[in-house]
Amino acid sequence: MSCEEPTTSPTPENNITVVSSDGKEFLLDLKLTEQSETLARLISNFEYDRTDVKKDPVPLGNITSAQMQKIIEWLQHHRYYPKWEQNDIHYSTSFTFETWVEEYLNIPNNEMFELLNAANYLNIPRLFSTICRIMASRITGKSAEQIRTVLNIKTDVKNDVYTGIPIQEDSSSSEDGMSEISLSPSPPPI
Amino acid sequence: MSENGPTWQDLPDLFKRELVGYLDFKSRRQLRACSQKDKIIVDSCPLFIEKLAFFFASSKDSLYLTANTKMATKRSFNGTENTTLDLIQTFIHLFQHPKSTVKELTMEFSDKEKSERLITEIDKVEWKFKMNAEKLIWYSCKNNLAAVQFVEYLTPVMLKTIRFEYQSENLEMMRKLVETDQWRQAQNLATSTILPAGIDIEKFSHARRLKIKVRESEFDIEKIQNVISRFMKNDYPSGSYFSILTYFCRNDEEPEADETKLREPIVVHDRNIAVRTQTYFNMPNSNNFLLIRRSDIGVEGLKSQKLHFDLGGTSVSYPFTFFCVLKKSPQNFGPSSEILNCSISIAWIANFLLIDYFYFAPSLVVRIDGIMTKWMDSYSLYQISFITYGFSMASSQLIFCNRIFLIMNMQIFLEALIYIFVGLIPLSTIPVVWEMTPDQKKAKKDVIEHYNVYPDCVYEDTSVIICNPMNNCAVIFAIMNLCYIFFSTFIMFFATHMAYKLLSKRMVTKSNKTKKMHKKFNKRTRLFSLGEPTERFITYSFLILRSISIVYENYLEALSKQVLL
Numbered sequence: 001m002s003c004e005e006p007t008t009s010p011t012p013e014n015n016i017t018v019v020s021s022d023g024k025e026f027l028l029d030l031k032l033t034e035q036s037e038t039l040a041r042l043i044s045n046f047e048y049d050r051t052d053v054k055k056d057p058v059p060l061g062n063i064t065s066a067q068m069q070k071i072i073e074w075l076q077h078h079r080y081y082p083k084w085e086q087n088d089i090h091y092s093t094s095f096t097f098e099t100w101v102e103e104y105l106n107i108p109n110n111e112m113f114e115l116l117n118a119a120n121y122l123n124i125p126r127l128f129s130t131i132c133r134i135m136a137s138r139i140t141g142k143s144a145e146q147i148r149t150v151l152n153i154k155t156d157v158k159n160d161v162y163t164g165i166p167i168q169e170d171s172s173s174s175e176d177g178m179s180e181i182s183l184s185p186s187p188p189p190i
Numbered sequence: 191m192s193e194n195g196p197t198w199q200d201l202p203d204l205f206k207r208e209l210v211g212y213l214d215f216k217s218r219r220q221l222r223a224c225s226q227k228d229k230i231i232v233d234s235c236p237l238f239i240e241k242l243a244f245f246f247a248s249s250k251d252s253l254y255l256t257a258n259t260k261m262a263t264k265r266s267f268n269g270t271e272n273t274t275l276d277l278i279q280t281f282i283h284l285f286q287h288p289k290s291t292v293k294e295l296t297m298e299f300s301d302k303e304k305s306e307r308l309i310t311e312i313d314k315v316e317w318k319f320k321m322n323a324e325k326l327i328w329y330s331c332k333n334n335l336a337a338v339q340f341v342e343y344l345t346p347v348m349l350k351t352i353r354f355e356y357q358s359e360n361l362e363m364m365r366k367l368v369e370t371d372q373w374r375q376a377q378n379l380a381t382s383t384i385l386p387a388g389i390d391i392e393k394f395s396h397a398r399r400l401k402i403k404v405r406e407s408e409f410d411i412e413k414i415q416n417v418i419s420r421f422m423k424n425d426y427p428s429g430s431y432f433s434i435l436t437y438f439c440r441n442d443e444e445p446e447a448d449e450t451k452l453r454e455p456i457v458v459h460d461r462n463i464a465v466r467t468q469t470y471f472n473m474p475n476s477n478n479f480l481l482i483r484r485s486d487i488g489v490e491g492l493k494s495q496k497l498h499f500d501l502g503g504t505s506v507s508y509p510f511t512f513f514c515v516l517k518k519s520p521q522n523f524g525p526s527s528e529i530l531n532c533s534i535s536i537a538w539i540a541n542f543l544l545i546d547y548f549y550f551a552p553s554l555v556v557r558i559d560g561i562m563t564k565w566m567d568s569y570s571l572y573q574i575s576f577i578t579y580g581f582s583m584a585s586s587q588l589i590f591c592n593r594i595f596l597i598m599n600m601q602i603f604l605e606a607l608i609y610i611f612v613g614l615i616p617l618s619t620i621p622v623v624w625e626m627t628p629d630q631k632k633a634k635k636d637v638i639e640h641y642n643v644y645p646d647c648v649y650e651d652t653s654v655i656i657c658n659p660m661n662n663c664a665v666i667f668a669i670m671n672l673c674y675i676f677f678s679t680f681i682m683f684f685a686t687h688m689a690y691k692l693l694s695k696r697m698v699t700k701s702n703k704t705k706k707m708h709k710k711f712n713k714r715t716r717l718f719s720l721g722e723p724t725e726r727f728i729t730y731s732f733l734i735l736r737s738i739s740i741v742y743e744n745y746l747e748a749l750s751k752q753v754l755l
Binding site for chain 2: 095109110111113114116117120128129131132133135136137139140141142143144147148151152153154155156
């Protein structure tokens with residue numbers, strides 16, 4: 001068992017040790033690693049799910065101990081959730097989340113991006129997709145300038161690549177440039 | 191976690207693309223305006239638009255967009271603020287990604303010059319321009335070949351529906367349109383305007399949902415027969431339809447000749463479909479049927495799924511209950527038990543094995559099943575069935591009375607009177623049914639011609655029309671049956687109740703076994719006396735309700751005529 005408290009009393013037979021970039025060891029239940037495609041593939045390749053195989057610690061050079069702690073918290077919460085299936089995102093633009101998820105991801109952008117990189121590295125699709133949706137919800141309905149502020153983007157836009165004219169920001173927050181469907185000219189009867 | 195973590199620019203493109211997938215159209219455009227890199231990311235994500243409409247008019251052009259039904263974001267680009275070229279550019283760039291899809295695309299080509307400009311601009315684009323649209327609503331002015339050219343840019347496999355409207359008839363444009371791949375592969379074709387004279391109706395025969403209007407002079411029976419035959423041959427799924435309606439145009443020549451042409455019978459699979467009739471066709475390879483309705487102004491067909499009500503269980507369980515209740519009865523019936531056995535055997539054999547009739551409530555149609563249909567016609571079997579039923583019911587009721595008389599001490603005269611009364615009631619149904627059953631050929635013709643809904647077995651020889659469909663006979667038939675049901679149920683129930691009460695007084699000295707046997711028998715008999723009437727009550731109530739609704743409709747029609755006058 002490591003200095004951290006990642007799992008509920010795992011026994012050496014059903015867990016593996018992962019080492020963060022700052023050298024801290026975490027004991028992970030094999031059941032939890034099923035949510036991470038990277039770890040699940042590694043366990044399968046090295047046959048770490050067998051009791052007679054010696055399990056070496058797995059180094060995770062891209063993930064810090066703080067990130068790992070956060071990741072383990074996510075894995076623990078979703079331990080009994082059904083396997084993640086990617087829905088058709090084009091029509092699932094609802095931004096409603098569990099209260100736990102909202103609290104869990106109520107963190108500054110830089111921390112969110114670090115967590116995203118960790119989720120991407122470990123290939124945890126549920127976490128990756130949830131961060132995408134949370135970030136989308138943070139910029140939906142905002143003007144380009146507001147998005148630049150939220151995401152800390154430095155603009156390099158000069159001219160539109162298609163028309164050659166400068167890109168006009170849609171002033172979405174003030175509905176001036178955004179007229180609702182007008183019936184002028186009247187469309188033909190459908 | 192660290193304070194100087196990764197920035198938006200450092201994030202993987204995979205994440206950004208997925209994020210763009212969650213954004214509505216408006217937010218996508220805002221993100222696109224943030225930086226060149228974001229613009230490239232947004233443009234590399236396919237766009238899914240619910241509704242897109244582009245109107246080219248001589249005064250003002252408009253582009254309407256509903257990105258997503260859930261988000262209800264509507265976007266309109268108005269011609270007063272943007273030039274036609276701006277709108278064309280915006281429209282073209284919506285389809286920059288090859289996977290961008292529009293569910294419903296409405297195009298109005300009222301201005302010929304602007305339509306040609308759109309095609310020129312599309313031809314200029316560097317990538318292979320293709321539009322994925324599931325439904326196209328297409329308006330065009332006369333002689334606008336650019337409008338037809340535009341259709342050719344749509345992906346044929348994706349395009350399921352074409353609804354075309356044009357402000358004036360145009361044969362040349364229409365001929366070109368029907369030759370396109372998009373047209374030939376579209377499953378649903380519809381128009382609300384009349385097709386130009388000279389267009390071949392057979393060019394529409396590939397559609398599984400077809401709705402067109404033709405001139406009366408263009409209502410070519412032979413070609414319509416081919417359209418229907420192809421529709422049947424393709425065996426489309428349930429819900430497919432065709433509707434070919436005619437409209438008289440003032441400039442049509444020889445209207446009288448067209449009138450005769452319009453009334454020519456359509457022959458499909460050796461069956462005549464006359465005007466103001468409807469015909470059912472069973473689909474050979476599926477559980478569907480095709481209903482073709484011919485009216486004064488055209489022909490329509492709808493494919494539907496057959497509904498099955500398998501009442502096989504009742505045809506087995508009903509006679510079995512009958513047998514159990516009456517056969518397993520106390521032995522003190524004496525010689526009447528022989529009559530009882532005979533009655534049970536006749537009823538069971540006749541109603542289950544030999545003649546089993548299937549009533550399509552609330553219609554007037556009965557289908558005769560059973561072994562006897564191989565040797566006898568259904569009309570005779572229907573009559574025989576009622577005769578046997580009448581006799582078996584009469585004998586059953588006589589037995590019930592007999593049971594009471596065994597217990598009660600009544601005068602012989604009174605007993606005889608009750609026997610006659612109770613026996614005659616079920617027997618009286620025999621002449622009534624005999625009299626009410628109409629001439630089958632005429633009755634079937636009347637049902638097909640005048641009824642909106644009827645079971646398709648009416649075309650088969652095994653069906654029988656139970657009473658004249660053209661008068662109120664059905665109501666009389668149903669009321670008579672209901673009266674009979676209530677009466678016989680009351681007799682049976684009352685008789686068993688009385689028998690039980692009287693017997694219980696006499697049973698004081700009998701053994702417990704005999705008492706128990708009598709009690710059980712009475713319970714069974716009461717249950718039986720309720721079972722069959724309940725079934726019949728439901729059936730005939732349907733018939734009465736339907737008749738009432740017809741009478742009410744006729745009343746409303748008469749009332750509306752009166753108001754009009």
